[in-house]
Amino acid sequence: MTDAPVRIGLAGYGFGGRYFHAPLLASTPDCEFLGVVTTSPERRKQIAGELGRPAYDSLQELARAGAEAVAISTPAATHIPLAQEALRLGLAVVCDKPFALDAASARETTELAERLGVPLTVYQNRRWDSDFLTLRRLVAEGALGTLTRFESRFERFQPEPGPPAAGGGTLLDFGSHLVDQALVLSGPVERVYAEMRSRDGGEGSEVGLDEDVFVALTHRSGARSHLSGSWRQGAPGPRFRATGTTGTYVVDGVDGQEALLVAGASPASEGERWGIEPEQRWGQVLRGDHAEPAPSARGAWDLFYPAFAAALRGTRPLPVDPWDAVTTATVLDAARTSATTGEVVRLP
Missing domain, CATH: 3.40.50.720 (NAD(P)-binding Rossmann-like Domain)
Known part of the structure; x- marks a missing residue:
């Protein structure tokens, strides 16, 4: 060593x-x-x-x-x-x-x-996104009670040119993150249902490249994950809405680390400021009419x-663990089958 x-x-x-x-x-x-x-x-x-x-x-x-x-x-x-x-x-x-x-x-x-x-x-x-780390903390602390439903979205309004071909389509590109986070949060999956819309072949588009997907997972734990990925969503929903037996965590927008990197910043240039979300971007824990801020954990792609x-x-x-990626790919295969047949796919 x-x-x-x-x-x-x-x-x-x-x-x-x-x-x-x-x-x-x-x-x-x-x-x-x-x-x-x-x-x-x-x-x-x-x-x-x-x-x-x-x-x-x-x-x-x-x-x-x-x-x-x-x-x-x-x-x-x-x-x-x-x-x-x-x-x-x-x-x-x-x-x-x-x-x-x-x-x-x-x-x-x-x-x-x-x-x-x-x-x-x-x-x-995306396991080290600020919002996901915050959600995992809230679940571990029992702030939401027992998690029953996890709604997660990567939605954009960019109909042209749409999803880049290099990513393999929205199910593979966005879905790899969406499913991985759901598995980390709620564990193995029993059933998969999916809907998928592909490119219509318009000017500058690639026929057959899926651009809008919805995947519903039923976990062995009893929790359900509803996952959405889209390049044509004019009104993107919350990044997360995670509902438990005693409360719901809602956060809008996306983790800021990607924007920092694209702007030319890095962990080396930002130091201790890296991954810190401003207070106005924090999510909330809601219980009916009562809402309280949920301070965001530091985003930590640098780890x-x-x-x-x-x-x-x-x-x-x-x-x-690479076997986690095998499991994610298995769920995505099932989602593709479900979207084609219209049936719920059961996993072993």
Whole structure:
């Protein structure tokens, strides 16, 4: 074992790589950020100008440069091939969501990582959203009683161009986060029902790419999760409405960490201010006519890569168990089946 920073590279420099991974890697003392794997001339210019780090032609070249790990943030359809290639090269993997296009591929890759003895985790950064951490605190404290219904939304009004093809559609893109949070909060799922609308083939659109989804989960605990993802919602609902036997937590808007990163801020530049939500963005706990503010926990995306580095050094578990991502993919497969057949799908 060693205390040296983990030598890590990034594969992909699109929106996710550029804004969700590179600034966090560069801000983590526990990681030595080597550079980015890309063959795009445009991306290489951005990397040189924005990061001052080298670009690599392939995962093999990154490995030869001494990398121990790679974060994969490329189009959804390439995640599994790249993750498997990296694992076979001996590179520990952080794979962006959606981990896989289907549960079988997710399971195959997780089993491969176990056979090879190479660490694999999935970048479920929304587990460290301010609002979700706040909700988990309220549930743990008993402030809502027993949780009975969890309503969660990623809704936007951006009908054109709609969901990016790189994300694989709204069910995979938004749904990966929505389902993961529901599973963390309420545990295993028994039944899945879903509705889904796809692109209509209008100008600039991609036919068949789902842009509006609703997924209803019945958990073994008895709790129910109602999850919505949309790119055509002109009146987005609350981010969360979590109802328990003694109260309901409601919060609007979305966690502010994404906006900070897109604006050029980072944990390194913000220091202790990182992830702090202003009071006007706090949610409330409501009990009929009585409402009280629920102070927001600090958003903590900056904890993911230190946790990953610690896992590679053997001092703590991986930040996200890859089998959790297999379970999420299984639920998403069931949702797709339900949306196609109109029937409730029962899981083993």
